[in-house]
Structure formats: C-alpha cells, structure tokens
Amino acid sequence: MKPIPRTDITKLVDCNKLLASTLEAITTDSVDKLVASLPVVPEGEYRFHEEDPTEGWQPGKLHWFPVGGLLGNQANIKHAGSAVNPIGERVVNAFEALIELERQKELLRDPNALPPTSPRDAVRRYYRDFQVEQGV
DSSP: OOOOOOOOGGGTSOHHHHHHHHHHOOSHHHHHHHHHTSOBOOGGGOOOOSSOTTTTOOTTSBOOOOGGGOTTOHHHHOOSSSSHHHHHHHHHHHHHHHHHHHHHHHHHHOTTOOOOSSHHHHHHHHTHHHHHHHTO
C-alpha cells in the first residue's frame, strides 16, 4: 500500500481559531459549519480505496478517511441514534477504563480486595486524594 501524503493543517487554517471553533461546536449545525470552513475534498471527489488510498488524493487538502482505515465500520460508529451519544459513550468508556485500571492496581496490592459496590464507590475509593484536592 502506498503511503498517504501528509497534509500540514497549519498551512491551511488558523489553528487557534480552529481550536476555539471546535470547542464551541456542540450542535450538528455548528459542526457542519466548522467542517464547511475547512479545505475538505468533497466526498464525491475522493473515495478511500484500501488497495491504493492515494488514488484521487488531492495534495494540500483534507480528505474524508474511514476510521481505522476500515470501510464498513459504520455499524461500530453509529451504534447510537444521536450524534452526541457516541461521543458520550466514548467518554464513559474512558472513565470506566480508568476505574478498571485502578481496580487492577488494587488487586496487585491485595488480591483479596472486595470490588467496589458501584461506579460511585469506585470513584470514591480510587480517587479520594483527587476529591480532597478539589474540595469535593
């Protein structure tokens, strides 16, 4: 497989404005407006091909590229009815991973440690020092 040429986004946009716009984009309309302001190759002008991703590539522009380079991953991404739900699901997954990491570290210290009774109990147990620092 040929490597895809990199696009230096700093040459295309004001990155500070892009960051500010991205942080403010919390609705579908605002995300659409943000994407429309970028030099993105329209979907009809570039279609990802696993065998040769460079086919039809337009240097110096941004391209739609399937997550993980895998076509047919739509079911994995669109597992929720709202555009916000997948993002929320990933945030929850990240928190769960952090709690699980702390549980595994706890078991290394004490293999007989009882599991937390709830996510709230886990946060209180594993992040007690953070709560004290934050005044929670």
